[in-house]
Amino acid sequence: MRATTIHAPFDMRVEEVPDPVVQEPTDVVVRVLRACICGSDLWAYRGESARQPGQRIGHEFLGVVEETGSEVRGFKAGDLVVAPFVWSDGTCEYCAEGLQTSCPRGGFWGSVGSDGGQGEAVRVPFGDGTLVKLPSGAASDDRLLTALLALSDVMGTGHHAALGAGVRPGSTVAVVGDGAVGLCGVLAARRLGAERIIALGRHTARTDIARAFGATDVVAERGEAAEAAVRELTGGQGAHGVIEAVGTEQSMRTAVNITRDGGSIGYVGVPHGSGTGLDLSVMFDRNIALRGGVAPVRAYIPELLADVLDGTIDPSPVFDLTVDLDGVPGGYKAMDERTALKVLVTP
Amino acid sequence: MRATTIHAPFDMRVEEVPDPVVQEPTDVVVRVLRACICGSDLWAYRGESARQPGQRIGHEFLGVVEETGSEVRGFKAGDLVVAPFVWSDGTCEYCAEGLQTSCPRGGFWGSVGSDGGQGEAVRVPFGDGTLVKLPSGAASDDRLLTALLALSDVMGTGHHAALGAGVRPGSTVAVVGDGAVGLCGVLAARRLGAERIIALGRHTARTDIARAFGATDVVAERGEAAEAAVRELTGGQGAHGVIEAVGTEQSMRTAVNITRDGGSIGYVGVPHGSGTGLDLSVMFDRNIALRGGVAPVRAYIPELLADVLDGTIDPSPVFDLTVDLDGVPGGYKAMDERTALKVLVTP
Structure with missing residues (x-):
C-alpha cells in the first residue's frame, strides 16, 4: 500500500510500504477513508520533534474494517470505525477510568514499527479497546464523515x-x-x-x-x-x-x-x-x-459522536483544504505556512 | 500595647506600639489570647521576603472582642473569635464565592499600616466579613483553644x-x-x-x-x-x-x-x-x-470548627513550643533551626 513517511525536516514522502496484516489476535486492519494533518504533526515536520528517517506519520483517521484478529469481538469486516489518536487495550485500570492515554499497552500511531493515519490502511492494535463504531450510513455522507473525523483528535x-x-x-x-x-x-x-x-x-x-x-x-x-x-x-x-x-x-x-x-x-x-x-x-x-494534558479522546468519542450525529455540534468547518495522498506533502507546507487551517486527506 | 516587629533579617523585637482603636465603622478590636508563628513568617525572618523596618508580623490569632465599630452587626465586646490569615469584606463577589483571599478590599495582617497577630491586640478591618465566633466556653479550655488557633491558617x-x-x-x-x-x-x-x-x-x-x-x-x-x-x-x-x-x-x-x-x-x-x-x-x-494557592481559610472555618468542637479533628499537636510575647524572637530562632515545629504565643 502507499503511506506518508517522514525522512527529515520538511521531507515528507508518499511511498510504497508493506500492507498491514493482522499480527496479534486483537488486531484490526482498517482501510482509511479519511485522515488529516494535525498541528502537532508540524513539530515533526519542522524538526522540533525527532523522527527516524522513513517513520510513518498521521494519528487521525476513520475507515472501514478490512480484517479482524481471532480475539476481536466488537468489529467485523465492513464496519465503519473511527480511531482516537492513541491506541489502548480497553481493559486496564486507566482505560476503565477513561484515561486511555495512560494505558501501559497503549501507543501512538506513527511511532516506530506502527502504521500512521496518513496512508491507505492501518494495523490497529487492541481493536476492541481502541476503535469506535460509526453508523454505516455515514460513509455516503461526505460532510458527516468529515465531521466524524474530528472525533479522532481535535474535537475530543x-x-x-x-x-x-x-x-x-x-x-x-x-x-x-x-x-x-x-x-x-x-x-x-x-x-x-x-x-x-x-x-x-x-x-x-x-x-x-x-x-x-x-x-x-x-x-x-x-x-x-x-x-x-x-x-x-x-x-x-x-x-x-x-x-x-x-x-x-x-x-x-x-x-x-x-x-x-x-x-x-x-x-x-x-x-x-x-x-x-x-x-x-x-x-x-x-x-x-x-x-x-494529552486528551483521552477515546473516552469522549461516545458522547461527542452522539452530538455530531444529531447535529448538535459540527466540527467539520475546521477542515479547509482537501488533498489526496499525493497531496499530503503539499498539505504540510500549507499548514506550516498557515495558508490552510487543517488539511483533510482522502487516500 | 506591646507587639512583635521586624527590623531586619533575624532582628525581631517586642516593642511598645500604639493601642489599636476602631478607625472605620466596620472595624473590630480584638485582644489576642493565642497567636503563633508560621513557617511562612520565616521567609521574612530570613530576609527572603522584604519587610520595612518596624513592620508588624504574625497572621494567626484568636482572642476576645474589645470594641466594635458602629456598623458591626455580628460581634460584641466579650465575644471569643478567630481570625483567618487575611481580612476580607465579606460582601464582594469573591467573598460570596468563598475565595476571600481575592477580596479587593482584603489584606494581610502585618502589611504596612496594619497590626500583626503576634501582639497584644489587633484592629480587624471588616470584622463582620473576617472574624468567626467561637463558643465562649472554649476560652477556659487550653487544649481546645490551641486547636482552634490552627483554624486561622494551618488547618484551613x-x-x-x-x-x-x-x-x-x-x-x-x-x-x-x-x-x-x-x-x-x-x-x-x-x-x-x-x-x-x-x-x-x-x-x-x-x-x-x-x-x-x-x-x-x-x-x-x-x-x-x-x-x-x-x-x-x-x-x-x-x-x-x-x-x-x-x-x-x-x-x-x-x-x-x-x-x-x-x-x-x-x-x-x-x-x-x-x-x-x-x-x-x-x-x-x-x-x-x-x-x-493561598488558602481561603475564612471559607473553611465553619465546617472545620464544627469538627474541632466535636472532636473529629484535633490539630493542636502541631504546636510543640509555647512562648509569651517576650519569647517570640526566640520562637523564630527555634523554628528557623527546626528545633520547634510550630510556636504558640500567649501574649
Missing part, C-alpha cells in the same frame, strides 16, 4: 481543554489559540453551556469559524494588549476558564494572565519552548488551577 | 491542599512537607476519607504526629529515593493526590513525580526558588493537574 481535545478549564453553564471562557483545537475548544465550551466565549485570534477566516462555533467576542490583539482586552471584556477580572491550545511559553503566560482568580486553565497545547511560561507566584496568589 | 491551608489534591474517600494521598501545614494536610486528607496517606519526612517527632493524624505510611528518603519509595508503595503508579506544602523547586518536582497519571497536586507551599520545578511535558503526558 477541545472537549478535554473545556473540561480542564472547568466550563459550566454560565461560564465565561477565553480561548488562546485559533488552530483547529482552539476552535473545537470554542465549540466544546458552547456545548458545555458557556455563556460568554472570548476567542483570541486575528485571522478572519479562523475567527469567523470561532464565531460560527459560538464565540461571543473576538480579541485580535496580541500579548499584553490581548490580556488587557480580555480583562476589559470581563469587568477587569478575567475569564472563569481559559483554554490553552498552543503550547508555547508565551501562550501559557497569556492564559495565566487572563484567568479570573479561582479559575482554571485547561491546557492541551503540546508544551514546547524553553520554559513553562507559568508564573507560579501569580497562580498561587490568585488560586489559578492548571489542568489538562 | 491543609484542607485547601487536600481539596486541590482531589482527595476523595478511598484515595491514596502523598504529602510533601512535614511542617505544620503538611501535617494538617494529613489530617485533612483523613477527614476527607483518604484510605492511604503517605507522609514524606524523616524527623521522628514530626512523622509521629503524621501517624497520629492518619498517615498510614512514612517515607524517610529524600529526592529520587523518596519518589521510588512512593511508587513502590503505590504499585508503581504514584498517589491519586499529592499535597505540596513546601514551595521549593525541589518539592514541586517531587510532587510531580509521585503523582499518579490523571491525579492532582494540591499546592499550598508559598512558591520560592528560581524556577517552578514543574516539568510541563511530564505533567502533560500524564494529565497531572495543579490546583491550590
